[in-house]
Amino acid sequence: MSLCYLSHMLSIHCLRSVSTPACLNKLHSTIELFVNRLDSVESVLPYEYTTLKKKKKSYFIRLQKQLLCVLFGERIEPSPYKFEFKKPVVCGKVCMRTYSTNNPSDKAKLDFLKKGMLLNYQHHWIVDNMPVTWCYDVEDGQKFCNPGFPIGCFVTEAGRSKDACISNFNEKDAFYIFNHVDITIYYHIVEHEQLGARLVAAKIEPKSYENPNDDKPDCSGGPKFLKNKHTGEFKITYTYSVNFAEDKKIRWASRWDYILESMPHTNIQWFSIMNSLVIVLFLSGMVAMIMLRTLHKDIARYNQMDSVEDAQEEFGWKLVHGDVFRPPKKGMLLSVFLGSGTQIFIMTFVTLFFACLGFLSPANRGALMTCAVVLWVLLGTPAGYVAARLYKSFGGEKWKTNVLxxxxxCPGVVFADFFxxxxxxxxxxxxAAMPFGTLVAILALWFCISVPLTFIGAYFGFKKTGIEYPVRTNQIPRQIPEQSFYTKPFPGIIMGGILPFGCIFIQLFFILNSIWSHQMYYMFGFLFLVFIILVITCSEATILLCYFHLCAEDYHWQWRSFLTSGFTAVYFLVYAIHYFFSKLQITGLASIILYYGYTMIMVLIFFLFTGTIGFFACFWFVTKIYSVVKVD
Structure with missing residues (x-):
């Protein structure tokens, strides 16, 4: 069964194959518990589970590494927690850790344990391919099931409990360690299978016990705490209790539902998305109606003037028919951006389409980012073809430079940032740090698959004849008259990104929550709808502004159309900065640099994606209107 845990990067999934019992025999069957990395909403830096525990070769034999797991920081490992089905355990001993502040190595580990509790780092455990959840009461009597639980909590000198201190811990300036877990595994009997049962949920409750006898713990003492200024030896005994409960209501196919339904703001999310979709559809309809009516009148008027051989002087966008297809400046760079943008667009569309069908749901962990990465590698051919074809239509002759x-x-900029x-x-x-071997593997995928496919696409792109335009281009460029404020390039570009951003910012909030606040994202159906609305909105907003510029006799539409919709990425960046200061509690210079470093990668990808949509929408629009209208 594919086993992995939903990563902290949206699309940060991985694949590992681990054998776990899908159907358990009631007489004898071993249930294995796997552990994932430690992470926190207050830090971007994840750590391995074994960082806080003493590594034992019999327990922590690393599973077979796969590229995408290492790439996205996943560290799933076997654990010493192993249960026999329907055999309860009360205060079973797992291991004992001894620290000494006189030993520099132990002192460093103890300081790391304190730091983990200060920053509210959390464990993530997995049983039968589903997360072990910590369910607790929240507002209005609701229960929130968190797919993780804290390693401990801190009580300040003033006696104020921080974060995970849900119990009454009275010791001040002390760290309370959750060294005991009560695990409840829910199952139901499979009627059509003899003596069989399936696991449908696994819940955990972290506790803290000071055992009088560490060799034979009984989980009867008070809470286990570590004074902030403790010196000398300090022992931690880790224990667990496990119980089994039959639940006939939960079906195995819907065993994830109780986690997803308990997520905070779920109802608000559905309402906000629907509200956003209605508003964007209404605005898109208005833009489309204005464009169709205005453009239809212009075409009818111009054709009528030609048919009666009216001597009136032409005006508006028809005047620039001899310059509208003039090659843009920096055509090489524009064609390269459009090739990379096409690659990203197809990758995003196919990934979201399969996610919408349910193939890439959270239960099918690892599939989302696997699909995206594989598609990006294999889509080098359309990238090379589009870039070469457009560059040739711009009159470019340096085909080697273009394909290189x-x-x-663009991949090099992303890789440099990532490195x-x-x-x-x-x-x-x-x-989350990738080993050197993984970096080499990524470079091998890039250089050995993506790059050759790009060359193949460019070969066919240059081999084809140039794009035939409906009108000829004059040899002498037409002088562009002085523009009013709203038809100048910069104001138009700024205005063009507002409407597309308005249709995504609500979804963007939940996506950023899943990336940085470790919340599961599963509403891919709505995300696919928002994707379609974004494509429509980018196209219509860019076409509208392009039409205004052509009417103002400004024929430089190529770069402007790309930047108009691409400017949505700038609003994305501003929103990410706002999200950092208003929603996150990230501390530490390294975490801050990592947040903005990864954000810049997302902004660049989004810039190429939206800019490509705007360019091709305007290209279609300009080609269409100048082929319909009779031009002398």
Missing amino acids: LTAFL VMNLILWGEGSS
Whole structure:
């Protein structure tokens, strides 16, 4: 069964194959518990579970590594927690850890344990391919089931409990360690299978016990705490209790539902998304109606003037028919951006389409980012083809430079940013840091698959004849008259990104929550609808502004159309900065740099994606109107 845990990066999933019992025999069957990395909403840096525990070769034999798991920081490992089905355990001993402040190594580990509790780091455990959840009461009598539980909590000198201190801990300036867990595993009997049962839920309750006898713990003492200024030896005994309960109401196919339904703001999310979709559809309809009516009148008027051989002087967008297809400046760079944007657009569309069908749901962990990465690698051919075809239509002749830039420019910028972030993760000792071998594997995928496919696409792109335009281009460029404020490039570009951003910012909030606040994102159906609305809105907003500029006799539409819809990425960046200061509690220079480093990667990808939509929408629009209208 595919086993992995939903990562902290939206699309941060991975694949591992681990054998777990899908159907358990009531007489004898072993249930294995797996552990994932430690993470926190107050830090971008994840760590391995074994960082806080003493590694034992018999327990912590690392599972077979897979590229995407390492790439996205996943660290799933076997654990010493193993249960026999329907055999309860009361205060079973797992292991004992001894620290000494006189030993520099132990002192460093103890300081790391304190830091983990200060920053509210959480465990993530997995049983039978589903997360072990910590369910507790929240507002209005609701229960929230968190797919993780804290390693401990801190009580300040003033006696104020921080974060996870849900019990009455009275000791001041002390760290309380959750060294005991009560695990309840729910199952139901499979009627059509003899003596069989399936696990449908696993819930946990962390507790803290000071055992009088560490060799034979009985989980009867008070809470286990560590004074902030403790010196000398300190022992921690880890224990667990496990119980089994039959639940006939939960079906195995819907065993994730109780987690998803308990997520905070779920009702608000549905209402906000529907409200956003209605508003955006209404605005898109208005833009489309205005464009169709205005453009229809212009075409009818111009054709009528030609048919009666009216001597009136032409005006408006028809005047620039001899310059509208003039090659843009920096055509090489524009064609490269459009090739990379096409690659990202197809990758996003196919990934969201399969996610919408349910193939890439949270239960099918690892599939989302696997699909995206594989598609990006395999879509080098359309990227090379689009870049080469457009560059040739712009009159370019440096085909070698074009194909090299298409293959290396944008992916190289992303990889350079990612490499710098990885250096920081290496320095911090985070589990998200990729080993050198994984970096080599990524480069192999890039250079050995994506780059050759880009060259193949560019070969066919240059081999084809140039794009035939409906009108000829004059040899002498027409002088552009002085523009009013709203038809100048910069104001138009700024205005063009507002409407597309308005249709995504609500979804963007929940996506950022899933990335940085470790919440599960599962509403891919709505996300796919918002994706379609974003494409329509980018196209219509860019076409509308392009029409205004052509009417003002400004024929430089190529770069402007790309930047108009691409400016949505700037609003994305501003929103990400606002989200950082208003919603997150990230501390530490390394975490802040990592947040903005990864955000810049997302902004660049979004810029290429939206800019490509705007350009091709305007390209279709300009080609269409100048082929319909009779031009002398």
